[in-house]
Amino acid sequence: xxxxxxxxxxxxxxxxxxxxxxxxxxxxxxxxxxxxxxxxxxxxxxxxxxxxxxxxxxxxxxxxxxxxxxxxxxxxxxxxxxxxxxxxxx
Amino acid sequence: xxxxxxxxxxxxxxxxxxxxxxxxxxxxxxxxxxxxxxxxxxxxxxxxxxxxxxxxxxxxxxxxxxxxxxxxxxxxxxxxxxxxxxxxxxxxxxxxxxxxxxxxxxxxxxxxxxxxxxxxxxxxxxxxxxxxxxxxxxxxxxxxxxxxxxxxxxxxx
Numbered sequence: 388x389x390x391x392x393x394x395x396x397x398x399x400x401x402x403x404x405x406x407x408x409x410x411x412x413x414x415x416x417x418x419x420x421x422x423x424x425x426x427x428x429x430x431x432x433x434x435x436x437x438x439x440x441x442x443x444x445x446x447x448x449x450x451x452x453x454x455x456x457x458x459x460x461x462x463x464x465x466x467x468x469x470x471x472x473x474x475x476x477x
Numbered sequence: 478x479x480x481x482x483x484x485x486x487x488x489x490x491x492x493x494x495x496x497x498x499x500x501x502x503x504x505x506x507x508x509x510x511x512x513x514x515x516x517x518x519x520x521x522x523x524x525x526x527x528x529x530x531x532x533x534x535x536x537x538x539x540x541x542x543x544x545x546x547x548x549x550x551x552x553x554x555x556x557x558x559x560x561x562x563x564x565x566x567x568x569x570x571x572x573x574x575x576x577x578x579x580x581x582x583x584x585x586x587x588x589x590x591x592x593x594x595x596x597x598x599x600x601x602x603x604x605x606x607x608x609x610x611x612x613x614x615x616x617x618x619x620x621x622x623x624x625x626x627x628x629x630x631x632x633x634x
Contacts, residue, residue, distance in 0.1 A: 399533075
């Protein structure tokens with residue numbers, strides 16, 4: 388199971404998303420590898436990902452992908468993350 | 478590495494911004510003033526939003542202004558800016574923004590624990606309103622659970 392959190396720079400916001408996604412996945416008892424990446428290198432980092440986590444603003448920058456795109460509005464709302472990750476992975 | 482210290486120079490409370498660019502520049506200026514970055518970093522933070530949109534608005538009322546590591550980052554740093562009048566960044570859900578956190582990291586890997594600590598602070602829903610209402614740097618450092626005993630001088634203006 389692979390989850391990729393993306394942002395424009397690959398540091399900062401995607402790292403926050405990664406940290407909080409890991410916390411939620413642990414809470415859900417789902418074993419997954421979460422990485423942070425920038426949009427530009429998504430082609431390689433997300434080639435084998437099941438889920439891409441991102442902001443509403445970046446969805447259109449993501450090209451063709453087989454992964455589920457999960458859009459997070461509040462990166463600090465663990466409940467929002469839990470509901471959306473559970474729906475995507477469960 | 479834990480959260481970098483948050484000196485008075487890195488904190489601007491109750492300031493005015495004319496638009497989102499101005500708000501991001503205030504956060505960049507606070508990083509520069511505290512010695513974390515050079516002025517070029519501030520413009521790279523603005524450019525990131527020009528290129529990718531308002532995705533740095535990661536929670537209601539909060540923007541995390543940052544850019545990639547580079548030679549204009551002298552050391553890791555964070556800054557805190559609160560606005561008297563929140564500004565619109567163009568985010569579909571989280572506008573308007575009244576609190577801007579500036580973040581500078583020196584290397585791509587060094588930031589992981591910094592960011593984890595930031596997440597710990599902001600996962601508490603009381604943090605953003607508390608920062609927006611903070612009236613002095615001591616209060617801000619207490620919200621970030623940072624050592625408040627190092628800085629005794631008056632807040633920089």
